[in-house]
Amino acid sequence: EAAAGEVTRADFPEGFVFGVATSAYQIEGARNEGGKGDSIWDVFADKKEHILDGTSGELAVDHYHRYKEDIELMAKLGFGAYRFSISWSRIFPDGLGKDINEEGVAFYNNLIDFMIEKGIQPYATLYHWDLPHNLHQTVGGWLSDKIVDYFALYAEACFANFGDRVKHWITINEPLQTSLHGYGIGIFAPGVCEGEAAEPFLAAHHQILAHAASVDVYRRKFKAVQGGTVGFVVDCEWAEPASDKIEDQAAAARHIDFLLGWYLDPIYFGDYPESMRKRLGDRLPNFSEKDREFIRNKIDFIGLNHYTSKFIANQPNPQPKEIHFFQARQVEILEKRSSGEAIGERAASEWLCIVPWGIRKMINYIAKKYDNPIIYVTENGMDDLDDPSAALDQFLNDTKRVGFFKGYVGAVAEAIKDGADVRGYFAWSFLDNFEWAQGFTKRFGIVYVDYKNGLSRHPKASAMWFSRFLNGAGADSKPDTN
């Protein structure tokens, strides 16, 4: 029973979808199985110094072999949808789009069929950061404009093979992270950190064009028959002005332009945000008239990955050692106001402060700015620190995470009551998994994975909370684990 005032499913409109999310490299493993080619993350993680604990996604949590068990547990808990990603180099091992790998196609066919059999709707992401390594090496990856056509070929193969069953597509996950962390700071694959200002902006530009090109293919060749929709997933923290000073208000607005407007403004309005143009000038690539026409409104829904909020202040003199993007943005990110007021308690990751009201503001901002688009919250969740010496029970009693989800899910319900057109919510993540540069040191799962005992799965209290919330059978019977 929900406590008085606590969010319940009845607070959401009929048809609203609740799901869980993962990504291929973080869970599948089977690096060299099924004819898969290397991705940039396979190669990046080969250098142990790139990953905090020296691990990689080579085995990950072995979802490639355990997908049935995982889908069964999802269904038992009562989730109605699953957002997963397709590994590009399982479909086209060299990325060039000519030689399709039938074993890769078979894996996703089996996964999708099994989901549907268990009553779970597939939400498929085409690109969650695992570019075929060959495309990086021989074509230049996201820095080359050729990537746009390769991505469209890959997207077309996925629509053709899976689109009879997949009705919700996501082109690219968090282009911001690829631009900034992959091609600016270099802490994510492919690890480019040239110090030149151009790379992040080029990577962003080509991701936007690639997104649009794949939506274009879908609309021309598949939409009429398959009837699905295609969205873009952006990530953004809410920027709460650090004070009521006009400069801090402007800084907070600018912060969001630099994270979210960078990707959505070109699609909705035809160009990068004015605040970026003003500060970055010609470092930002230009969209030709033809491009502008082409990308305009090439989106059916916005996927929002949202985790945290920060106080934002104007920072006229940013650190000279920072990449140009940060220097131009001129903001200071704070967890506390000068009054001492904290934005929220921290999760395990340094960047993740728990601020449930922030998601409501973020959603309302998007609804207002982009003319009330269809929104899915495609990721939301928090992590705790792995501690190999701690008892299993400590991880299973994740009361902080239960509080997190109650707060954020409740705030999404409020945003819908405010008028936003939110259609679904996906918890990140279903399983503890490979957390990129953090390796296995951070656990985001609602299901615990025992790395020392055969990767067995154990639902945490947060999974059981969702189950009760959704009225799944998992609420009273402990799901089987192996």
Ligand code: GBH
């Ligand atoms: C998402 O990124 C990803 O889509 C998902 O794959 C990931 O597992 C999940 O969130 C949890 O992180 O402190 O300099 O290392 C969310 C955006 C990007 C936020 C990387 C944290 C780390 C910056 N995240 N960022 S740093």
